[in-house]
Amino acid sequence: xxxxxxxxxxxxxxxxxxxxxxxxxxxxxxxxxxxxxxxxxxxxxxxxxxxxxxxxxxxxxxxxxxxxxxxxxxxxxxxxxxxxxxxxxxxxxxxxxxxxxxxxxxxxxxxxxxxxxx
Numbered sequence: 001x002x003x004x005x006x007x008x009x010x011x012x013x014x015x016x017x018x019x020x021x022x023x024x025x026x027x028x029x030x031x032x033x034x035x036x037x038x039x040x041x042x043x044x045x046x047x048x049x050x051x052x053x054x055x056x057x058x059x060x061x062x063x064x065x066x067x068x069x070x071x072x073x074x075x076x077x078x079x080x081x082x083x084x085x086x087x088x089x090x091x092x093x094x095x096x097x098x099x100x101x102x103x104x105x106x107x108x109x110x111x112x113x114x115x116x117x118x
Contacts, residue, residue, distance in 0.1 A: 045114075078106070
């Protein structure tokens with residue numbers, strides 16, 4: 001179905017993106033891949049620079065409240081661009097912004113959200 005809608009190149013991109021998401025290795029993804037994810041791949045939220053991890057989890061609806069976000073972070077269930085983060089007081093840094101624009105959050109194994117920085 002993906003081949004019919006997006007062509008062979010789109011199919012290969014979808015396979016590459018899926019493999020990278022589930023392996024946790026984002027280094028093989030291009031800026032165009034992240035733009036595709038923002039359009040129709042995973043839930044997306046726009047955030048201002050200087051945001052903290054707990055607020056990102058709430059704004060992205062990966063967690064219903066800051067309290068629940070704190071517990072989830074402390075339980076080591078959150079990754080930022082494939083790297084575990086266990087500090088509930090974590091603020092995003094410039095190096096968390098892939099291509100200066102994107103950060104991929106994951107809660108558990110299957111729940112993703114892409115942050116697009118303003």
